[in-house]
Amino acid sequence: DAKTTQPNSMESNEEEPVHLPCNHSTISGTDYIHWYRQLPSQGPEYVIHGLTSNVNNRMASLAIAEDRKSSTLILHRATLRDAAVYYCILLQGGSEKLVFGKGTKLTVNP
């Protein structure tokens, strides 16, 4: 299974931007980069995904390095509701299972 590396925890202040990094140096050409988050006492929630180009949606932006060996999830203005564990996942070509690591626990301070 393709491996990702994320910091264990990060802290942010409310209404400030947050950049959550993910390293995936062994990514293959057909792996999609997916981000999910898990709020306390809930199941994981899809955030965003991409292949090569940067992506934006109503929740976040995904910046993918040109060599695809790293990516960054960007929350433009963090709110208290964004406090969660964020998982960076590579969805392997031909596989349909999500392989979760331990993720990054984001704390948002008021």
Add this chain to the structure above:
Amino acid sequence: DAGVTQSPTHLIKTRGQQVTLRCSPKSGHDTVSWYQQALGQGPQFIFQYYEEEERQRGNFPDRFSGHQFPNYSSELNVNALLLGDSALYLCASSSVISKWEETQYFGPGTRLLVL
């Protein structure tokens, strides 16, 4: 539109017993995956069902089995429960648009405690 629903929300069993967990997928979804999440860890893939067949399986023993019904709902069965089976069991549903672009929608989970 109801999202993914799971039942029961909590369950307590003793070692050696058997348990059945249930999942109804999001409307319009035809694929169901099951995950196990131990405390403090990320979810681990158990298996996935599509067209009533197990399509892919993670590294779990045969004590873990499943079923998908014609209405796409699914059950997870665990036999001969061990203390280590205590975890949050998550169900996720999806609809295959492109094989590598599946977005999975998760339910709230069933918290299983084995004593």
